[in-house]
Amino acid sequence: MTVHDSLLALMPRRLLAELKAIGARRHFADGQVIHTQQTMSVGLSIVLHGRVCFGLYTESGDYYLTAILGAGHCFGEATLFADRPRAYHADAFGDTEILSLTQRQFDHLYKREPRFSRAVTATVTQRLYEALDFSDDLRHRSVEQQIVRLLSRVQRLGGFGDGVLPMRQQDLVFSLGVSRARVCQALDRLRAAGVLETRYRTIVMLASVNG
Amino acid sequence: MTVHDSLLALMPRRLLAELKAIGARRHFADGQVIHTQQTMSVGLSIVLHGRVCFGLYTESGDYYLTAILGAGHCFGEATLFADRPRAYHADAFGDTEILSLTQRQFDHLYKREPRFSRAVTATVTQRLYEALDFSDDLRHRSVEQQIVRLLSRVQRLGGFGDGVLPMRQQDLVFSLGVSRARVCQALDRLRAAGVLETRYRTIVMLASVNG
DNA sequence: CATAGAATGTCTATAAATAGACAATTAAGA
DNA sequence: TCTTAATTGTCTATTTATAGACATTCTATG
Numbered sequence: 085m086t087v088h089d090s091l092l093a094l095m096p097r098r099l100l101a102e103l104k105a106i107g108a109r110r111h112f113a114d115g116q117v118i119h120t121q122q123t124m125s126v127g128l129s130i131v132l133h134g135r136v137c138f139g140l141y142t143e144s145g146d147y148y149l150t151a152i153l154g155a156g157h158c159f160g161e162a163t164l165f166a167d168r169p170r171a172y173h174a175d176a177f178g179d180t181e182i183l184s185l186t187q188r189q190f191d192h193l194y195k196r197e198p199r200f201s202r203a204v205t206a207t208v209t210q211r212l213y214e215a216l217d218f219s220d221d222l223r224h225r226s227v228e229q230q231i232v233r234l235l236s237r238v239q240r241l242g243g244f245g246d247g248v249l250p251m252r253q254q255d256l257v258f259s260l261g262v263s264r265a266r267v268c269q270a271l272d273r274l275r276a277a278g279v280l281e282t283r284y285r286t287i288v289m290l291a292s293v294n295g
Numbered sequence: 296m297t298v299h300d301s302l303l304a305l306m307p308r309r310l311l312a313e314l315k316a317i318g319a320r321r322h323f324a325d326g327q328v329i330h331t332q333q334t335m336s337v338g339l340s341i342v343l344h345g346r347v348c349f350g351l352y353t354e355s356g357d358y359y360l361t362a363i364l365g366a367g368h369c370f371g372e373a374t375l376f377a378d379r380p381r382a383y384h385a386d387a388f389g390d391t392e393i394l395s396l397t398q399r400q401f402d403h404l405y406k407r408e409p410r411f412s413r414a415v416t417a418t419v420t421q422r423l424y425e426a427l428d429f430s431d432d433l434r435h436r437s438v439e440q441q442i443v444r445l446l447s448r449v450q451r452l453g454g455f456g457d458g459v460l461p462m463r464q465q466d467l468v469f470s471l472g473v474s475r476a477r478v479c480q481a482l483d484r485l486r487a488a489g490v491l492e493t494r495y496r497t498i499v500m501l502a503s504v505n506g
Numbered sequence: 507c508a509t510a511g512a513a514t515g516t517c518t519a520t521a522a523a524t525a526g527a528c529a530a531t532t533a534a535g536a
Numbered sequence: 537t538c539t540t541a542a543t544t545g546t547c548t549a550t551t552t553a554t555a556g557a558c559a560t561t562c563t564a565t566g
Contacts, residue, residue: 140431150431161416161420161423161424162420162421162423162424164420165416165417165420165421166417166420166421166424168424171424171427171428194409194412194413195409198405198406198412201405201409201412201413201416202405202412204416205372205376205412205415205416205419206376206377208416208419208420208423209372209373209375209376209377209419210373210376210377211423212372212373212419212422212423212426213372213373213377213379213382215423215426215427215430216382216426217382218430219426219429219430220351220361222472223469223470223471223472224469224472258434259434260434261433261434261435
């Protein structure tokens, strides 16, 4: 299994204090919107504590969760380097604190502090190759295995040590691009195999299986 | 459509000369192996001219092309930041020249020259968000549309301005995870729609369609 | 120039996924 | 507490994809 470190995990601790001194810290209550899709806001955000849910709204107004990032992870890199709008809708899961750097603040620190730039590049690189891995091998696995991999990733990136993931089956339907009936069937089998349990709006991973 | 710049396109021209002075330049003939899968070699490589094909070997010994990178693009970032082996088999497509930086050379330049580190981060970030985009929306499209998107990406990253892509249908089968019959059917329809032509080991894009 | 291996085009019986409907369950708000 | 909207579980007819076989076409190699 691929290991992916968060931005903060890749930085010396000293740098975090510096980041906090430079950037703006914002608090969000559970469910509060952090930014909406397509917004042109620019800046790097770092999750100090809590979690951020990323999702997409379809043309028909439905919402789908695509990722959850826990403490230490960053997002918004693409707005700094690619002049892109926010690709996903983001809102807080539980009480959450976000550290934000403006483009100017980021650029200054990036130029002055190689350990910071190095950590940024490292985390983005790891995410890129993990994503390539993921899509290359997901296509050759059963829906059951795809679900396990997807959930394992959410568990790891979101820091859900207990395996209790706030996901709807509909989110899996969207992420995997198969029918709801197929997802239900696959979950049945995974339940029977003792891999997971399902609850209302919740999936519980029973072991750190890497299928 | 997402725009993705190569590493060299993101760097001031002056820096390229410096890179050439620092790194090692290696020439490869058509089809020559650049590195094999799972190798633990470390270093950043930049395509100076020519192209590099990336692929995977399955357990049964079959080979599948997964990407082609043309002049200006870099690869091997993951070996620098993630202690990972080479994820793909790489060999030259046509006469190709590669500029290689060792970890030490890379680290030194990265620390000393923010324009270099910035270009590296920018290109990796762009590739990450493009990959995320790609996998999020590919799952909700028809096989026909998936093929067009895939081929458009190969065309762009590989610098195939004329649309003549050195790909087998088997490569599409692997990349999309559907049966060969389904790929044949989809290609039939795309041919009928005037989107592409197929030849032996070759697919020709007839227009820069972004389906 | 001949030949063998590789790639492509096509078909059929079989297997699998899908849309759509409906009932049962759950949680959140009045 | 009651009510309502959202979510989940399940079923069926229909559509679609699949594996596997076979013939054909193409190219590299001798």
